[in-house]
Amino acid sequence: MRTRRVAVVGAGMTKFVRRSLETADELSWQAAKMALDSCGLTLDEIECVASGSAPDAFDGAHMKNEYLSPGSGAWNKPHIRCYVGGGTGVMTPIHGWYHIASGLFDTCLVICEEKMSSCQPHPQGAFLTIFDHTLERPLGPNLLWIFAMEMNAYMHRYGLTKRDLAQVIVKNRGNAKHHPCALLGEDIDIEEVLASEAMAWPVQRLDVSPISDGAVALVLAAEHVAHRVTDKPVWIEGCGWSLETSYWTNRDLAYPLQVEQAARMAYDMAGITEPRKQINIAEPYDPFDYKELHHLEGLMLADKGKAPEMTALGITRRDGDLPVCPSGGLLGVGNPIAAAGLMKVAELFWQLRGEAGGRQVPGNPKRGVAQAWGDLMQVGTVIVMGIA
Amino acid sequence: MVERVAIVGAGWYGYKSITPELSYREIMYEAAVRAYNDAGINPRTDVDSFITVAEDMTEGTSIFDEYTPDQMGAVLRPNETIPGDGLHGLATAYMQIMTGLFDVVVVEAHSKASNIMHPAHIVAYAMDPIYNRPLQLHPSFVAGLEMQRYCFETGTTLEQCAHVVIKNRGNAMFNPLAAHPADLALSDVLNCEPVAEPLTRLMIAPPADGAIVFVLAAEHVARSLTDTPVWIQGVGWANGSYSLENRGWVDLDYVRLAADMAYRTAGIRHPKGTLDFVEVDDSYAYKELQHLEAMGLCRPGEAGVLTEEGATAMEGDLPVNPSGGTLGCGHLLDASGSARALECVLQLRGEAGQRQLEDVTTGAALGWRGVPTTAAAMVILSNED
Amino acid sequence: MSERIKEYPGTYVKERAFSDGSVLQTWWYPKADYAWDEGVAIGRFLAGLKAGKILGITCPDCGRVLVPPRMVCEHCFAPTSNWVELPGTGYIKTFSIVIVRWDMERLEKPLIPAVIALDGTEALNATGGLMHLLGEIEPKPEAVRIGMRVEPVWLPARKRTGAITDIQYFRPIKEG
Numbered sequence: 021m022r023t024r025r026v027a028v029v030g031a032g033m034t035k036f037v038r039r040s041l042e043t044a045d046e047l048s049w050q051a052a053k054m055a056l057d058s059c060g061l062t063l064d065e066i067e068c069v070a071s072g073s074a075p076d077a078f079d080g081a082h083m084k085n086e087y088l089s090p091g092s093g094a095w096n097k098p099h100i101r102c103y104v105g106g107g108t109g110v111m112t113p114i115h116g117w118y119h120i121a122s123g124l125f126d127t128c129l130v131i132c133e134e135k136m137s138s139c140q141p142h143p144q145g146a147f148l149t150i151f152d153h154t155l156e157r158p159l160g161p162n163l164l165w166i167f168a169m170e171m172n173a174y175m176h177r178y179g180l181t182k183r184d185l186a187q188v189i190v191k192n193r194g195n196a197k198h199h200p201c202a203l204l205g206e207d208i209d210i211e212e213v214l215a216s217e218a219m220a221w222p223v224q225r226l227d228v229s230p231i232s233d234g235a236v237a238l239v240l241a242a243e244h245v246a247h248r249v250t251d252k253p254v255w256i257e258g259c260g261w262s263l264e265t266s267y268w269t270n271r272d273l274a275y276p277l278q279v280e281q282a283a284r285m286a287y288d289m290a291g292i293t294e295p296r297k298q299i300n301i302a303e304p305y306d307p308f309d310y311k312e313l314h315h316l317e318g319l320m321l322a323d324k325g326k327a328p329e330m331t332a333l334g335i336t337r338r339d340g341d342l343p344v345c346p347s348g349g350l351l352g353v354g355n356p357i358a359a360a361g362l363m364k365v366a367e368l369f370w371q372l373r374g375e376a377g378g379r380q381v382p383g384n385p386k387r388g389v390a391q392a393w394g395d396l397m398q399v400g401t402v403i404v405m406g407i408a
Numbered sequence: 409m410v411e412r413v414a415i416v417g418a419g420w421y422g423y424k425s426i427t428p429e430l431s432y433r434e435i436m437y438e439a440a441v442r443a444y445n446d447a448g449i450n451p452r453t454d455v456d457s458f459i460t461v462a463e464d465m466t467e468g469t470s471i472f473d474e475y476t477p478d479q480m481g482a483v484l485r486p487n488e489t490i491p492g493d494g495l496h497g498l499a500t501a502y503m504q505i506m507t508g509l510f511d512v513v514v515v516e517a518h519s520k521a522s523n524i525m526h527p528a529h530i531v532a533y534a535m536d537p538i539y540n541r542p543l544q545l546h547p548s549f550v551a552g553l554e555m556q557r558y559c560f561e562t563g564t565t566l567e568q569c570a571h572v573v574i575k576n577r578g579n580a581m582f583n584p585l586a587a588h589p590a591d592l593a594l595s596d597v598l599n600c601e602p603v604a605e606p607l608t609r610l611m612i613a614p615p616a617d618g619a620i621v622f623v624l625a626a627e628h629v630a631r632s633l634t635d636t637p638v639w640i641q642g643v644g645w646a647n648g649s650y651s652l653e654n655r656g657w658v659d660l661d662y663v664r665l666a667a668d669m670a671y672r673t674a675g676i677r678h679p680k681g682t683l684d685f686v687e688v689d690d691s692y693a694y695k696e697l698q699h700l701e702a703m704g705l706c707r708p709g710e711a712g713v714l715t716e717e718g719a720t721a722m723e724g725d726l727p728v729n730p731s732g733g734t735l736g737c738g739h740l741l742d743a744s745g746s747a748r749a750l751e752c753v754l755q756l757r758g759e760a761g762q763r764q765l766e767d768v769t770t771g772a773a774l775g776w777r778g779v780p781t782t783a784a785a786m787v788i789l790s791n792e793d
Numbered sequence: 794m795s796e797r798i799k800e801y802p803g804t805y806v807k808e809r810a811f812s813d814g815s816v817l818q819t820w821w822y823p824k825a826d827y828a829w830d831e832g833v834a835i836g837r838f839l840a841g842l843k844a845g846k847i848l849g850i851t852c853p854d855c856g857r858v859l860v861p862p863r864m865v866c867e868h869c870f871a872p873t874s875n876w877v878e879l880p881g882t883g884y885i886k887t888f889s890i891v892i893v894r895w896d897m898e899r900l901e902k903p904l905i906p907a908v909i910a911l912d913g914t915e916a917l918n919a920t921g922g923l924m925h926l927l928g929e930i931e932p933k934p935e936a937v938r939i940g941m942r943v944e945p946v947w948l949p950a951r952k953r954t955g956a957i958t959d960i961q962y963f964r965p966i967k968e969g
Contacts, residue, residue: 023508035803041816042804043538050802069647075470076491080821082465082533085491086781089647096661098669099647099783100496103489105471111488115500122506124643124673140820142896149470153829154839155861155957156924165906165924168889176887176939201801219897221890221934234803263477263487265867269908269922270859273887281484289509395474399487431832437865452870468827478863481870525826533823541821 026120027246027253028113028405030059030239031366035201036354039137040233044079047235048091048133051359055129055237056093059249066239067125069094071101072112072132074357074394077146078139092131105150106305106394107261108132109236109361110401114259116240117403126242133235134356143231150396152266164220170273170397171222171310177274178325180310182222186213187331188309189226189351195338196348198378201363203230203354213309229307232354236362238369252373257387258292258404260285268396279318279393279400286389286402287320295320299404300385301371302342303364305393306349315391316344318400343381346371361392365403372407413505414630414637415622415789417447418753422618423587423738426522432467435619436518437479443621444481447633449512451481455623456510458482460489461497461517465530466741468523480516480621493775494620494746495785499643501624511629515622517743521615535780540652545604548612548692550652550779552604555694557657559606561708564697566606568712570597572693573610575721576729580736582722582763585747587616587738597693611693616738620746622753636757641770641788642674648782655782663702663774663784670772670786671704680705683788684768685726685755687748689776690733699774700728703786722763730755730763745775749787756791834862837876843955845947849914849921851875858914860921879921882944882966883911886922890932903932909943909963928962942966 032054034040034047042050048071056062071092073084081087085101092099102108102115109132116130136143147163174180187210196205208226216226239249246253262281264271271277283295292298304315313327321342322330330336336344347353347367350360368388370376387406393399419442421427421435430438444451451458460476469475473489476482490497494517501513524530531547558564573592580586597610630637646669648662649655667679676682686705690696697711705726706714714720720728731737731751734744752771754760770790777783810816831839834850838861841848849858850873852866858877859866866873888907894900905927914921928946930936943963953959 033801035801035805037803037805039806039808040803041806042802047803054802076464077470080533080537080823082530083463083491083777083781086534086647086650086777086783087536089650089783094647095649096646096665098645098666100500100645101491102500103471103491104473104487115488118500118503118507121509122503124503124506144895144897146470148895149464149468150474152475152861153469153827154831154835158956158958159906159924159926160904161906161924162891162895164893164895165889165891168891169887169906169908172889172939173887201803217892218890219893221892223889261486261488262484263473263482265478265483266475267478267859267861267863267867269861269886269924270919272919273908278484282486285486395471398474428830429832431830431835434832434834434864450870452868465823465825468825468829478867479865481865481867483867520830523827523829525828526824529824533821533825537821538819542819 024121024123025243026117026240026256028238028369029241029246029249029253030055031369032058033201033236033363033366034234036203036232036234036356038203038230038232044133044135045088045091047135047233048088048131051235051237052093052129052131055239059239061239061249063093065127066093066129067127068119069097069099069129069131070112070116070119071099072103072108072358073101074105074108074134075146078134078136078143080138088133093129104394104399104401106357107392107399107401108358110365110390110392110403111261112362113238113365113403114261114401117256117259120240120242126245128240130238130240132358132362134359135233136231136356137233164223166397167308168220168223171308173273174310174314175222180328182214184328185309186210188312189213191337192306192345192349192351195346195379196352199348199353202348202352203232204352205348227309229350229355232356234354234356234359236359236366238366252407254369254372254405254407256403257406258286258290260402262400264398266396268398275324276314276318276400278398279315279391280320282400282402283319286404290404292404299387299389301346301368301381301388302344303347303367303390304344305361305391306345306351307355309351312345315393319389319391338381346379346381364390368405372405410506410508410626412627413502413624413640414627415753416625416630416634416637417443417623418750419443419446420585420618420620420750423585423616423740425587425616427617432518432520433479436516439619439621440480443623447623449623455485455512455514457486457504457513459497459501459513459515461492461494461742462489463491463742465533466524480514492742493777493785494743495749495773495775495787496645498749498787499645499785502640502643505624505626511626513624515624517746518619519740519743520617521741522617531779547779548604548607551692552607554657555606555692558694558698561658563709564712566598567594568716569611569694570594571715572690572696573597573735576690576733576735579722579730579763580732583732586732586736588614588736589732607692613691613734613739616740618740618743620743620750638753638756639790641790642670643787644669644673645785652780660698660702662782663699666784666786667703670788674788682770683772684770685730685765686728686772687731687751688728688774689744690729690735691739691778693735696728696733703774727765730765745773745785748773748775752789756789834864838862839955842959843953845950847879847881847911849877849879851877857916858921860911860914860923879911879913882942883909885939885941885943886910887939888927888937890934905930905932905937925960926962929964
């Protein structure tokens with residue numbers, strides 16, 4: 021059955037900064053306005069708003085989407101928020117996709133915002149309550165614990181060293197030098213990464229992406245509108261999402277099975293049978309260095325345990341056979357949770373249209389995949405985008 | 409493109425003031441098992457997508473989405489959490505099915521309101537942090553402000569608002585699901601403690617725990633699963649002004665927009681003549697009246713009169729909240745919209761027992777996310793083939 | 794990116810601007826307290842902890858023994874039954890050595906959280922397990938091993954309250 025085609029026709033984002041002067045609502049507005057301006061549409065022409073934002077505790081507002089609705093352009097419009105933890109940044113465009121693919125709407129504003137800095141004394145505090153209230157919170161866990169344990173399981177399974185992982189930091193921070201909104205674009209020495217202080221072994225300070233504030237917005241349109249608005253619509257070809265069990269202590273953490281499930285769903289929808297040949301750019305979720313590798317394997321773009329080798333061979337460099345995180349990723353641009361994921365989708369939009377400036381992947385890339393991940397290491401959200 | 413979407417299964421747990429016997433996981437499981445049994449499906453193989461409606465701050469857990477799949481039979485399946493009303497969840501499921509790529513979608517909503525120690529503080533946390541929260545007022549003040557202005561402009565009286573309470577908590581006496589049935593007199597409602605004048609305590613819906621699960625299916629699948637599909641004929645939802653200082657207090661634009669979208673997608677030109685009954689949010693008694701007017705079912709100021717005259721009673725021309733509404737069933741937080749839709753499903757299937765309305769073919773459910781929001785969603789349901 | 798965009802919005806503010814008052818702030822401390830109903834499965838598990846036992850529950854379809862216990866097996870969507878008392882010993886599936894607190898302040902003494910796979914729960918591609926802390930072991934990567942066998946150290950019976958902290962920590966089982 022043929023489903024209604026939906027394209028991304030505009031995109032906008034704010035800088036990702038450690039602490040912004042703008043309020044959450046203002047950040048949303050800045051990104052939304054930029055996205056509309058980028059394709060010459062006005063708010064009147066937007067029929068619905070699909071928003072995404074991660075823990076309400078960051079911005080300090082219960083029912084956060086209501087608080088953000090004015091800046092999100094949702095006044096007197098249909099507005100529904102989706103929320104799947106760290107996976108939200110890629111779930112939100114999927115959420116926007118089915119708004120239009122359902123036939124109910126022809127245009128949709130997709131917006132993701134995160135103002136982590138309002139959570140004091142440290143935004144990490146918002147993550148203290150993601151753990152099971154009875155069996156885990158009394159032990160005083162924090163987010164670093166689970167990343168460290170997952171990293172350890174992955175390294176142990178495949179006999180990886182920190183050097184294998186740290187090369188991702190060097191690549192992504194380097195890529196981010198050409199991103200106008202990046203927080204940490206720079207040339208960094210791998211030795212500096214390896215020498216950085218331990219936080220939760222095996223996690224060291226420079227393995228981690230920075231807490232940030234920021235917002236990103238996309239404009240989606242049904243086919244007939246897309247063709248009127250732009251001569252280079254970027255089509256949403258496949259969507260997939262999957263959620264693993266909350267009993268994460270029972271799982272095999274060395275492989276993100278839910279990312280594979282989500283990828284299969286998206287690839288099926290997009291008609292992709294050989295992802296390594298048919299995908300030109302990958303933007304997997306990289307809040308930590310090992311995550312890019314973990315997710316490349318889940319996306320079936322690398323064999324299990326082989327993503328580090330692929331990276332070492334230069335295959336994932338911007339000028340390599342399969343550029344990975346040409347944007348600079350979360351590690352280089354910043355990690356305002358939901359906005360970070362959407363930043364990756366916006367990157368594909370700009371890359372496929374040849375508008376990525378200094379970050380442009382050469383060779384006229386036609387198809388890209390963006391992926392996000394989150395919850396208690398449980399959710400995988402995948403989107404495949406393509407240009408004619 | 410998919411022609412129509414139907415609700416083919418419904419299950420619930422509760423509704424009760426407290427549910428100490430089961431955890432939130434277990435009440436979700438109870439409702440899910442009943443819904444899956446009702447629809448005759450196995451969630452591990454027959455469902456294409458799962459939607460949970462939940463908010464972190466009401467659960468007491470950040471990223472509550474983490475804790476949704478296991479007890480729904482949804483592990484390693486597409487799962488999504490929608491922070492919105494149960495009806496926003498239904499609208500999302502409806503959109504997914506209408507893409508043509510999802511045949512069966514499950515929508516879950518629950519309330520463990522009894523586990524929240526300081527509910528007013530949680531609601532206050534939803535208010536603007538710079539302009540409104542520093543006033544440190546009990547959030548019901550927003551409803552008090554609105555009721556004051558609404559009554560002033562429309563001529564609605566306190567007695568008319570009190571009649572809503574009597575009707576709904578009285579209707580609840582016939583509803584085995586309801587948590588707060590009561591046989592009240594006008595003086596009970598008018599003379600009890602004021603909370604945020606002109607609101608009195610009995611004009612505010614008391615909380616309740618419960619869980620509600622729906623199974624939705626595309627038409628070609630629905631027909632093979634059930635002989636009594638309840639069609640989602642129309643959907644609509646909208647946000648209004650978040651700002652207290654900039655919103656209108658009488659004419660609820662966002663409800664009107666949601667209703668107009670629902671009528672338009674349902675192909676209904678004369679809602680008053682087409683709807684046989686409605687379930688609308690009445691978490692503050694005056695809201696039932698204000699919502700009926702915003703839905704275009706009567707003129708401003710008329711809803712109160714119609715209520716007094718009995719036109720919205722179970723035997724009346726347009727029964728409103730035959731379930732007992734939020735006042736009678738209990739406030740299930742964001743699951744309240746699902747409770748309104750559940751009543752529509754039961755009525756349209758002829759399964760409403762003692763409170764069964766005669767000859768009903770079309771009903772509507774309207775949800776509102778409560779103070780301080782201006783977010784409403786509406787679903788129009790029908791049993792007509 | 795896109796010819797039209799020249800300037801990107803977003804204004805970086807240094808921490809100093811907040812402490813020296815050049816940027817105004819409002820503060821709010823939410824009173825977010827909850828009393829969660831533990832329900833059947835966890836209720837029984839906690840009672841077991843109080844009695845110094847680690848309990849699991851069995852899925853009649855796949856035969857897995859589930860820890861943490863739950864009333865439904867998420868693989869089979871079948872109701873579980875048949876409670877089992879587990880030996881309590883197990884092995885380390887993964888661990889970390891934590892030097893900093895959640896607000897990035899240095900801990901006085903490093904913590905060693907770990908996922909313990911419990912004996913008696915191994916089945917299919919998973920194990921029953923709990924997250925807990927390790928004790929009586931050097932907080933160094935060389936001292937802790939994935940696969941290391943461990944056993945629970947309980948609080949004395951009179952101090953147990955029916956909480957996960959009734960187990961103080963897991964320690965390596967001394968061989969021989």
